[in-house]
Amino acid sequence: MTTHQAGSADDLAIGERKLLNLDGTKVLLFHLDSGFHAVQAGCPHMLLPMKSGKLLDDGKTLQCPIHRAQFDIATGEVNKWAHFPPGIQMLNVIRGEKCLQTYAVTQDGGELSIEV
Numbered sequence: 001m002t003t004h005q006a007g008s009a010d011d012l013a014i015g016e017r018k019l020l021n022l023d024g025t026k027v028l029l030f031h032l033d034s035g036f037h038a039v040q041a042g043c044p045h046m047l048l049p050m051k052s053g054k055l056l057d058d059g060k061t062l063q064c065p066i067h068r069a070q071f072d073i074a075t076g077e078v079n080k081w082a083h084f085p086p087g088i089q090m091l092n093v094i095r096g097e098k099c100l101q102t103y104a105v106t107q108d109g110g111e112l113s114i115e116v
């Protein structure tokens with residue numbers, strides 16, 4: 001594990017996100033009502049980018065823009081696996097349910113850091 005600087009907490013308003021490349025590991029950093037959370041940037045379904053994924057109305061669930069798997073951003077747990085378009089279940093036989101990797105975020109004097 002290595003600690004990486006992730007910028008100022010003031011630069012990310014609640015509901016916003018940013019993509020970081022931490023020594024080759026792509027991470028999405030979110031600022032939610034519950035605080036700052038970092039998760040893997042690639043969807044565990046097919047490792048496609050989730051930067052433009054939808055933050056659902058509950059303010060804590062990220063929906064993959066490709067096949068709409070849904071993840072709890074704070075815990076990485078799967079709320080709903082890939083379910084779009086119809087027929088995706090055929091692919092899911094070999095691309096089974098997998099949680100989103102999460103990374104610890106700490107805040108010190110307004111500066112954020114992430115353990116990767």
Ligand code: FES
Binds near residue numbers: 064066
């Ligand atoms: S790539 Fe994200 S649900 Fe398929």
